[in-house]
Amino acid sequence: xxxxxxxxxxxxxxxxxxxxxxxxxxxxxxxxxxxxxxxxxxxxxxxxxxxxxxxxxxxxxxxxxxxxxxxxxxxxxxxxxxxxxxxxxxxxxxxxxxxxxxxxxxx
Amino acid sequence: xxxxxxxxxxxxxxxxxxxxxxxxxxxxxxxxxxxxxxxxxxxxxxxxxxxxxxxxxxxxxxxxxxxxxxxxxxxxxxxxxxxxxxxxxxxxxxxxxxxxxxxxxxxxxxxxxxxx
Numbered sequence: 001x002x003x004x005x006x007x008x009x010x011x012x013x014x015x016x017x018x019x020x021x022x023x024x025x026x027x028x029x030x031x032x033x034x035x036x037x038x039x040x041x042x043x044x045x046x047x048x049x050x051x052x053x054x055x056x057x058x059x060x061x062x063x064x065x066x067x068x069x070x071x072x073x074x075x076x077x078x079x080x081x082x083x084x085x086x087x088x089x090x091x092x093x094x095x096x097x098x099x100x101x102x103x104x105x106x107x
Numbered sequence: 108x109x110x111x112x113x114x115x116x117x118x119x120x121x122x123x124x125x126x127x128x129x130x131x132x133x134x135x136x137x138x139x140x141x142x143x144x145x146x147x148x149x150x151x152x153x154x155x156x157x158x159x160x161x162x163x164x165x166x167x168x169x170x171x172x173x174x175x176x177x178x179x180x181x182x183x184x185x186x187x188x189x190x191x192x193x194x195x196x197x198x199x200x201x202x203x204x205x206x207x208x209x210x211x212x213x214x215x216x217x218x219x220x221x222x223x
Contacts, residue, residue, distance in 0.1 A: 001169075033207040036152075043202055043216055044144075044152065049209035087152055091208050094166040096142065096154040 002026050006092050006099035012107040013078050021073045021102045023088030034039040034089045035064055035073045037082075038101075044087065048073065078104070109133040111214035113202055119193050126151060126189040127217045129203035136184040137161045140207045141158045143188045145153060145199040146216075153199075159207075193221045 003026040013019050022105035023033065031051040036044035046055045051071055059074045075082055083106055088099040125148040129141060143155040156167035158177040165177050176189045186203055201217045204210035 032208065036210075038152075040171075043204075043213035044210075045213075046209055046211050047210075054152075054207075055211065089154075094140075094157055094207075095168075096157070098144075098152040098154060101151045 004099040016105045017078045023071045025069045036087045109212045113214040116218040124191040129186040131184045141186040145197040
């Protein structure tokens, strides 16, 4: 099975900071990767799919990049609404795997 | 608008079964699959399985094989997830979500508590 490893597990940042979260796959997964944001007590929200495509109505400060085994979610200028936990998710052949999550906290 | 509305919270005893529902609206039900994801308290997201709402094809995570059954009822645009032989570590919020690759709409979640 393909394992997805996110880093860091926790990230402390200030409003306006540029932040990046990395997701590494245990083997090449092409571009079949999505990113989600989750706030406490809420369902996850799709941000990015196919590694770099921005989901409808998601602010353009979010972007995704990467291929094969290394992928990155970048928030260009952190806003108060962005403090949350972020998950990457690989999908292939009707099997899905989540990363363990990265919590973005206020510094 | 697209909505996935799940049934309410459940409390079950160890060894029992739970069946959670997910009623879809606002789109053609058969055009998308439904996945089930769970989240134990304070933990991350765990994929459980997926079902095609078009033909009922399923794919379950190996961890849940033999203990989970996912079904759909096209007439009511509802998906169901049944988990059997419940243990205390099955205590979690269970989510349904729509999609065949990425999951763009999610239900509100069902808390299932397993306790003697």
